[in-house]
Amino acid sequence: MDPSRRKKRRLEDEWEQQAQALQAAPTSYSTASRITPQNSYSHSSQWPDSESGVNMMDTNQAHNFLGQGLAEPCASEIPPNSKISTAGDTLVCYGMVTRFHGKYTRTANDAHQGSNEFPVVIESSSKFTALFSPESSGTLGSEFVDVFEELLRQPSLILQAFCAASDVHSHPTGQSRLRFGPVAVPCSLSIIVYGPWDLCEDVGEFFQDLDMYLQDPRGCDMEVKYCNPHRLSSLNIDNCPMTSDPSLTCLNLDQDLFENITQDNDVLGILDAHQDLPEAPQPEVILPSLKRHQKQALSFLLERERGWNFDPRSSDFWDLMQTSQATCFVNRISSSAHRDEPPEFCGGIVADPMGLGKTLTMIALVATDRSEGLYNNPRPGMPSPVRMPSLILVPPPLLDTWKEQLSQHVRRGGITWRRHYGKEKLTEADDLSLYDIVISTYHTVTGDWGGGHKASNSVLFSTCWKRIILDEAHVIRNTQSQMARAVCALDGRSRWAVTGTPIQNRIGDLSALLKFIRAHPYDDAKQFELDIGQMWKTGDIEEAAKRLKNLSSSLILRRPKTVIDLPPRVDLKFPVNFNAAERKLYDKLKHQIIARADEAFSDGEPGAASNSYITVMQRINALRMVCDLGLHYDTRHDLALSGDKSSGDAGDWSRVAQQAFNLQREMDLVACASCRASCDTTTALLDCEPSPVQPVFAQCLAFLCSDCVQRCARRNKPVTCGHGTAHPFAPVSVSWTALEESRDLASGGGAPGGAASSLAQIGLSSKVKALVSQLAHLPSGEKSVVFSSWRMTLDLVQAGLKQQNIKFVRFDGKVQQKNRQPIIDKFRNDGTVQVFLLTLSCGAVGLTLTEACRAYLVEPHWNPAVEEQALARIYRLGQRRKVTTVRYFVRDTFEERVLDLQESKRKLEEVLLEKKGHGAQEGFDHLEGLRRLV
Template sequence: MLLWDVLNNIVVKKLCSSEIHSNFIPVKFRSPNHLSSGDDDHSTTFDISDFAAAQILKDLASVPEVTTQLYCHSQVEFNHSGHSRQMSKRSDKLRGLWFLNVIIFGPDRFVEKIGEYLSIRKMYLQDTLGCERCVPYRNPHAMTPDTEEVVMTDLSILAPGYHDIEELKSGPDLLAQLMEGGTPLRETEAPKIVETSLFRHQKQALTFMLRREEGWNFDDTASDIWSLRSDTSGRLSYVNNVTGCSTCEAPPEFRGGLLADDMGLGKTLSMISLVASNQACLDYELMQAYPRSLELSPSNTSKATLLIVPPALIQVWEHQFRLHLVPRALACYIYHGHNKKSIDFLRQFDVVITTYHTIAAIWKHHSAHQDDESLYSLTWHRIVLDEAHIIKNPQSQLARACCALKATRRWAITGTPIQNKLVDFASIVKFLRVHPYSDTKTFGEEITTPFKNSSSIDAKGFLRLKTLVRAITISRTKTVIELPSRVDEIHHLHFTPAEREKYEAEKVRARVLIERAISSGNQNGKIFNGLSLLNRLRLICNHGILQLTSTTDHVVSQGIEVVACCSMCGDYLQEEVFGGPFPSGIDIQRQPFCEQCILQERDNCDPSSSNTLKLPGTTEDLGSVTLPTVTDTEFSIKYMSTKINALLADLQKYKNAEKSVVFSYWTKTLDLVQMMLSDQGIRYTRIDGTMPLSRRNEALGAFKNEDTVRVILVSVTCGGAGLDLTTGSRAYLLEPHWNPMIEEQALCRVHRISQKRKVTTIRYLMHNSFEEQIVELQKRKKMLADATFSQSCISEAGVDVGILKHLRSVLE
């Protein structure tokens, strides 16, 4: 059984009502055109005003395999005393209006036919809110970028309405459910070369990882994927404990797994302890241990652990090795930029640290010149991916490059391996080479499809996934340790009259452009992206009446933007990276690159080559691509926005007592904050994606070691993962993001192991603005995010009227 999504806002007329005050009433059919909340005389009844809608509901009811969930809702919110509360000026006009939402359930084989039937009748399925079942869902009217993706409805979203941002933490955690019921692990002490004392959960992690590096445990049917069985005649067979199938051939060797402890639990120290505990043996011992491997010979084996990290974390890992280990216990080398020595030179080291982008660049060269020596010439003792969710797109160059590396042990580290998308987890399994599920087709047939069809009656798919995850994963939440308390606050701010006027004018402008696209069928030969219009509203929430760039004005006025994925890392290209629209020098339809990959490509250039960088397939010199700057004439302190003034007041209040971390997604917003801090004489430092690693490290050092530096400004694109910002105890998030996990990653840089003080996080929301809608959209796992952030350029045919109508609805 699948959820196909919802028919939204069918107008109904309220005929009679009980005394229960609610703007959300579950109903059932009473007759073809009538609905009722119950069978008694005091129930609330409604009449379906739209004859065409009533006929559609009648047709759906005639299909035995199709079931529905119905509820009526009003546009007026009620408080606890039963009186309506005005949400906006529109509420007066909408008072007394009620709407019917129809959530449709049915088998997968009917999805396309029902979608076609509704499209012909000009009815379009929208994203689900208020579903009472936890089931897979698929919307035939929404673009689905990945056919293997399984999205579950969220039981925590019980009713539509206005929710506070704290509710982002609610909802079922799929990974936590999969890990339930595990046997407690014994504790293994770290080796003597590790000077830092481990927490209990880190000692248990070390136990798990050492066991996994021993390979398959064929005697343990309960906690491993493969087990050994003999029949009555003594013949041996290998049983797949996920599916129950058996084979006479032994599965390929697998040593490694997934370290998925919650953010802030010290996964770095856990992995360092493993590296220190299980160092490589001598070459001849290695050959004896793996006699079947043709990849291993004394000339192409390495004793080193190859550690692959985001660029911002290179120095972080190097520092962690120095911090936790006895001096010179392990020899570490950073293989990055111009420090790329020969393979023979690397043999002397125990740990080689490099970046995803360096690996991708080497892989690209290796694919064309396989006889040349490179990191791909070696079979490493161990490969570790930090922030492994970076390879969640299996088709990206980064994922393919990492999967092509050879090693006897393979580990992935991430606090977010599954975000309701099984393809994310499948990509990690492919890197780990967990037989047979490293094969994408097998994973889809034996894991994804059964999980997609799981129900409360038949949980086979869920149990299969649970068996696989628990065999290769260790994951704990922050409840296993005692951290200082964390208080999450939301500061609701109100626009000034001038800001409100500007916001409302821009909202009308956006609606007109979307209406124009709907009426024209979006057949203008270009790719329409409603997100650029919505982002303009988000920027007004941050910047108030201050003028944006003329280039941004031009792009938004056209209502046309290209949506693409970076061809290197697979991340979505967003205008926030450059603080405005995409630079004209980047042909993102042919060879799209994100800012981070551009900077890394520049780092990976041969020093003897020109200082300018040209992307494949382009003729433009990226030296001409500059981030927009802020000048006094553009952004006057006199007219600073409500939000930034509120931030400044809070920073002033606590500047002598606590250090603060300010997160934003737009560098232009950070520029404004920087201007205000300078004007008020508050010392600060800053890290963002435009800065080289050396300057980022200097900024982090100043924030940590200089008492007079009270604030650090951080771009979430480079500060949301891996960094230790525990010097600060107040964290500010200037705007909500589409993905709440990105927000949590950023805030966990402050609230984590090594934090000694109580942490306060502050999120700013502008009242009665699109920011409040984003909080709702964060809970909706499909429609807008997948519509605007697809895995490839959105095609002309892909942006259908249903999607545009949804974008229009959030501007009402």
């Protein structure tokens, strides 16, 4: 143990004296020093690298003691010669300590317990048993034996203990292993400590010498005063609350500091429809019972795969009108009449919000192919369904997600599938009729297409697929990109675009999806713009909304999240105050930014404005890191990269271009100066494959996509920004890994890489301190996910968690693909792991983490859609507990302004109207926008 033996002996002597006095009293509770509670409760605490446990008396003793009552002893019951005064003899609760790790052996007796948290009896300093089953026992880690030995030696202390153990059923072989004998699983113990008031200070000193801190208790069985020696409020027993006080159920921070976030209506709610669809039968090969909304979705999918329905009572926007003189087809959207029948169309857009189980729904659609007589009856005159596989295209990060979903939810042999990716590509010799599904990536399709020159040699383009399903279909919203053109060139009978965000930046995003599904006449972007888009821009909002809803009702399946029975979700903001040193550092950088911006405005030259804009962006990155890291961030790193005098040199620009590009696309939509193809962070989250030709970014903020760079190379034309004075270009990456890597570069690779070693000198930053404190005060059964844009922030959070002995796992861009699933499985299955650290770029897509019920966003992101994608990992189908989200921000910093900016991006008119403006004035506009933020 860490305390000196002399201090321990002094404390032991004092406890022995108090124990003798207590034993002399007519009513003594010394024999109750080893009891276990009736209810099951665990709680987190601030502990370093150690684990805890408790020693308790047997079950009968516990029941007998509780039956005696725990009222404060009367004065008449205290002997005159007692060394304990009436007030000092009062039984109080000192608080809770947690995270004493060990091993718990599950037996058949507790295999079906409804909770993984339960009360335990501590038999010795190293062993405990479950209260409900003495046969189920566990052992404490060896590093905690001395701690409990000292606690158990004191007869005046009462210990209430709980165990949180991993669920054996969470492991694939756990249930079968349990049939052959007991199974040992990791566990964590928590104890609530009770004792006489006058020992409060000594108990506090004992734990503090061990770097252990008493936290607010949860689930106390004893109705006594709560007097925590580690809190100033416990100095006067009269001011201490009772253990039943409702305020103790809050986090150990002032609850008044939390601010509720009002959830605005979803801007895409205008597309909501199809709430009263019939339910399709459950496909036999799908293992889990489909939810009601999924069966309704299946009805929509099957109906759409039957082609146009010209019945005026249908929801399709084409009507067949017949008179004695003519037959025509009327477009309900534009009210225009046409003699020719619209081209055959099968498919649509599945745009349910994130978390409603769209992937399983699409797998169920493929499963209906096994019973075509039941599900797939074509309309009269239409050909029978094609007996070919369905082609599913996904971003690379989602390949494992689809594999997991198919493995978990489909009966063995019910659906056959394979990949067309990397070394697993199909060849002409492969028999496609053997498979129900072929999974590939957008990048693979683009490579196989080769600008149209390689298509004839590719299995993908020489096959007429039963259906083509695009997962995260918004990645093709740039209709002029090579990727979008390649995907649209695929041949399939039915075409489905699946995305939770069909409109991200402008209404034109939707037209790209309509082009893919070939919904005539709106597969032509010009016709879509003429009939719908133009009305938004001319101010006829009501008619535009009506037309968009009519189009949605026939082609798009989107329901609000309320169609599923999710538990409530509470969204909170938590303001953090800098300490004096942090504020001084932040203000220094802030004043530099303002001075540089003012200097550019006084110069009046657009070129100077653009150069200053880059410098300001770099220093804003420094401000962002200071908000997270506090004094762990050394400003010299960032300022060294943003030297004002060298900003015009092309070589220097290539060094900082990636940082500038990343911040620019985080703040706003970046569009190609040539083809206007857009690029932002939501697309980057789905892209981890490098392009053969990198896009470029100019010092004047002009961006050229990789397709346009390739086009210039083929024509032997130089890449230019289009300004009178040419600005230097530099290659940049649009992938999500580049977002993390450049942020590390911005810091010069410095602190807090050594966060653990520098913690003693600097301490945690104010923001990270608040986060770790809240995590340390959560019940051990509540798992949390912490999101940050920065690896360096996670480094500091990680150091804080280690200091408090909070077990965690971590997943960022440096984790290899093969190691990612084991990390996820450990978080899901190990009951002692309570925190998942994730970078936004890794955690915003493709994960299901419903084991967690709390999410923490360490800093605000420019794009609220990225935050919602991250939170949807937790708040989605399968979540059974109330979800709490907490967004941190530092008061009186640019982070407050970013939150205001998020609100404007949630407004419908901002999303549906495309921004315009490009030229010399643009540099001043950008610079002024940044200046307002700081």
